Amino acid sequence: MTYDETTLVSLTEDAAAIIARYPVKRSALLPMLHLVQSVDGFVSPDGIQFCAEQLELTAAEVSAVATFYTQYKRRPNGEYQVGVCTNTLCAVMGGDRIWDELSEHVGVGHDETTEDGKVTLERLECNAACDYAPVMMVNWEFFDNQTPESAKQVVDDLRAGKDVAPSRGPAKVCSFKQVSRVLAGFEDGRADEDQGAGTATLAGLEAAKGQGWTEGAK
Amino acid sequence: MTVTLTPVLSATWGSDKSWSLDTYTEAGGYAPLKKALGMAPGDLVQAVKDSGLRGRGGAGFPTGMKWGFLPPDDGGPRYLVVNADESEPGTCKDIPTMMSAPHALIEGVIITSFAIGCNHAFIYLRGEVVHVYRRLLQAVREAYEAGHLGKNIHGSGFDLDVTVHAGAGAYICGEETALLDSLEGRRGQPRLKPPFPAVAGLYARPTVVNNVESVASVPAIVDKGVEWFTAMGTERSKGMGLFSLSGHVTRPGQYEAPLGITLRELLELAGGIREGHELKFWTPGGSSTPIFTQDHLDTPLDYESVGAAGSMLGTRALQLFDETTCVVRAVTRWTEFYKHESCGKCTPCREGTYWLTQILKRIEAGRGTQADIQQLLDTCDSIAGRSFCALGDGATSSIISSVTLFREEYEAHVEQGGCPFDHAASALFEYSDTPATEEAHA
Known part of the structure; x- marks a missing residue:
C-alpha cells in the first residue's frame, strides 16, 4: 500500500468505527469500500488491499464484491457523478432526449469522465423518484422534472465550479468523495438542510386536504 | 364515487422539519412505543396478525405470520432487517417516507424488534439516495439520545441497537436473501430456499425481513388499534x-x-x-x-x-402511459433493465434476459420478423419459474402481457420496418425528434 501514514491512521480509525457497527466483521465491507472511495475517488488497488487486511479477506474476495455493485468505480471518478435515468418511465417522459443532448453537450458517453475530471456521465436505472420524471441524479442527490436545458445548465455550473442545489436534498451538491464518506455511514451535518419535500411527495396530502382532511383528524 | 384518502404515514410530510424527532413527537410519535413496551411481545405479534397487515414490498405476505414463523428462542441472536432497497422501476414510496418521516420507520423498527425478540436491527438502504441516508443516520442518533434506542429502553429491560447500512447499487439486493448476502459483505445473490430467513437468515440466524412501509405501519396499528386498521381496505387486503x-x-x-x-x-x-x-x-x-x-x-x-x-x-x-407511448419501446427498456440487473447466478435468467433484449431491440428497430414475436414468448417460457428468485419471472411479465394485449403493435414494427411512434410526442417537454436514439443506448 502506498497510503501515507496520516491517511492510513485515519482510514484505520474509520474502519474500526465501521466494523464496530456489526456483529460479524465482514459486514463492514460495503461501507468500507465507500470509505475507500471517499479517499481515493474510486476503489483503488490500495483500497482493496486495505479492506482485505482489515477484514481478514483476500484481495480477490474484496474485488469480487467491489465489481458486483455499480456505485463502486474501477477508475478514478469525476468529482460529480451525473446520472440520467433512462429506465422506461423516465426515458419515455423525456429521459432519452435529455441523455442524448447532455452526452453530446459534455462530449462523453456512459461511464466516461470529462477531461477536466469534473463530470462522469452515467445512464441510470430507476432511482425511486418516478413521480418526478424525468429524473437526473448528481452524486446521488435528486434533480427532479428535468429538461435538456436544465440538465445542461446543471452540468455547466458544476464544471464552472459553482455551487448547485438539488431539487430535494441539501443546500448544495457535495463532491463524490464527500458523499462517499456519508455512504460509509459518517454524518456530515447536512441532514437538516432541505429544499422542500416536493410537490409530488405532497400531492396526496394536498388532495386529502381538498377533501376536508386535517392533520389533527388523522 | 369519491374515495376518501387516508394519510397516515404521509400525514406529517408537509410539516415544518417533518424529519426531526421534535416534529414527529409533537404529532404523537413514540407514544405507540411506550404502549407497546407495556404489552407482551406475543400480544403484539397477535395484534399485527389480526390487523391483516400484508407485506408492502411487493409479495404481500402477511406480516404478522412472517413474525410468527421465527423458531422458539434458543438464547442466540435473532434479527430484524428492513428492506429499504427500493429499486423496482416505478416504485417511489419508501424513499419519500424515509426522507420526510424517518422516525415512523425507526419507531416501527423498535416495536417490531421488541415483538420478535431482536436486539440488533438493520436497515438496508439503497446507496443511491444519500440525503435519505443522512436523515436516517440522524434519526437513529436522535432516537438513541432520547432513550428510544440503546440499553434498557424506557426502563423496560429491552435493549436494541439499530445499524443503518447503505448498499452500493444493485436491484437484486431488494430480493430478501440477496439482501442478506449483501449485508454480510458479499455479492448480492439470492440463496436457495428453504431454509427461509425466518430459520436461517442473517449470519444463519432467525431473521425477519420486512419492507419499510410494512414496518412503518406498525406504530399506527399499535396506537389506533386493529379495528381502526381493518376498517380500511377490502375483505382480505386490509389497511x-x-x-x-x-x-x-x-x-x-x-x-x-x-x-x-x-x-x-x-x-x-x-x-x-x-x-x-x-x-x-x-x-x-x-x-x-x-x-x-x-x-x-x-x-x-x-x-x-x-x-x-x-x-x-x-x-x-x-x-x-398515454396513447403516444410505444409499448414495444417501453417493454424493451424494462427488459434491458432486467438484463443489466440479473445477478448471473441462474442460467435461465442470466442468458434468457440477454436473449430477450437482443430480440426486442431487433423488433423495436424494425429488423425483427413475425417469428421473433413467438420466440419472445418461448424464451419467456424458458425463464419463468426456473431460477432461485423472481427477477427472471419479473422480466417476463411485461413481455407476455404486452404481446397479449398489443400484439398488433409488435407486428407493426415488423411490417413497417421501424417504430410507428413519434417519441417526442411522449416527452413532458417540447422538442423535435431528430435521428434515432436507439443506437445511443449501447
Missing part, C-alpha cells in the same frame, strides 16, 4: 397503502388510500391523464407486474382483485 402515480398524469405523486381504491378514483384525485390524452397502458405494481389497460380502470387495487385480473398489486407503483 391503507401508498399509491405512487407517475408518468402521463396531471399531478403525479404519492396518494395514501385504503387498499381497494381504483385507478379511476385515483386519477380523479390526481387531475386525470395529462390534458388532451388518454390512458393506454399502466403497471399496477411496478415493472415486474403484467401491464393493464383502460379495461382495468375499475379493478379494485387490492391483492386479490389485481391478481384475479391477471397481474399483481406489487408495490402499488402505478406507471401511466
